[in-house]
Amino acid sequence: MTTATRNRWAEHALGKLQAAGYRRGGARTAVVEALSRHDCAVTALELDDELRRRKVGRASIYRALEQLEQLGLLRRLEASRGVASYERIEPGGEHHHHAICSQCGRMIPFEDASLERAIHAVSDRMSFDAAEHEVTIRGRCDRCA
Amino acid sequence: MTTATRNRWAEHALGKLQAAGYRRGGARTAVVEALSRHDCAVTALELDDELRRRKVGRASIYRALEQLEQLGLLRRLEASRGVASYERIEPGGEHHHHAICSQCGRMIPFEDASLERAIHAVSDRMSFDAAEHEVTIRGRCDRCA
DNA sequence: ATGACTGCAAAGCCTTTGCACGCAA
DNA sequence: TTGCGTGCAAAGGCTTTGCAGTCAT
Secondary structure, eight states: OOHHHHHHHHHHHHHHHHHTTOOOOHHHHHHHHHHHTOSSOEEHHHHHHHHHTTTOOHHHHHHHHHHHHHTTSEEEEEOSTTOEEEEEOOTTOOOOEEEEETTTOOEEEEOOHHHHHHHHHHHHHHTOEEEEEEEEEEEEOTTTO | OOHHHHHHHHHHHHHHHHHTTOOOOHHHHHHHHHHHTOSSOEEHHHHHHHHHTTTOOHHHHHHHHHHHHHTTSEEEEEOSTTOEEEEEOOTTOOOOEEEEETTTOOEEEEOOHHHHHHHHHHHHHHTOEEEEEEEEEEEEOTTTO
């Protein structure tokens, strides 16, 4: 993941927000910038920590996350029990999935072409208009084994 | 999914609970029975509806679900936003995944052998001790398209 | 000037915990 | 008899909503 990729997402996101009729508010822009600094899933509360000093309210963070998700710019995941986390959706389609250690909570990203192929084949076969998909593997990581 | 399969799970679950040192309480048994009647994910609140007339408290349902999950008898999923749902883990290993319609919320189960193979290959390659995995496809179902 | 955007505080909702009573072993 | 199991009610924790002031357009 390069800096160029992150900026590409941020520009893409800001453009799409504008196209959707949203104004360029300070809080929302701060959320987009914060998200562009993360390469894996972040929770709303983690973003709140990062943005508190910039005087961004928690409610604005949740509102921005919801809008970004609606526009297909963010993927919402359940990281730990009952906590949502968010991850950029790259305009190019590149993405990864997660292996989560049940013991230490570590989240290990991975990608696999044949897994992607299998998923696409399934959605085609079901005549389901798939927009997103997520794969989560749970178990014990090598450090905890 | 046959009645025999459901009963197999219930017996398997009750046996494993006993082996883990749990007593055969009425509420827990009621939860196991209720779960054995569902072939796809159910939420705790749905179970609560079903078990209210049997005078089972909501807290007992949540407690039973957590114990069953710990023992590897149940898989916890996030169905709708912020709501957990639970699904039996069959002793035989057979299982399905879900396509969820973002518009109507319908949950369509599916299974695919090559998808399973790809997932196993990935976890082997990562030296991650995978106990469970879940695949969720999100988009628009054929009825809503 | 108009109405979207924002922060703060309050409310919501699912889930967990505390506690005293009841029941399994 | 012992202490796990249970129901009820209260507390928790993340997320959403209401509202009045502020800012983008």
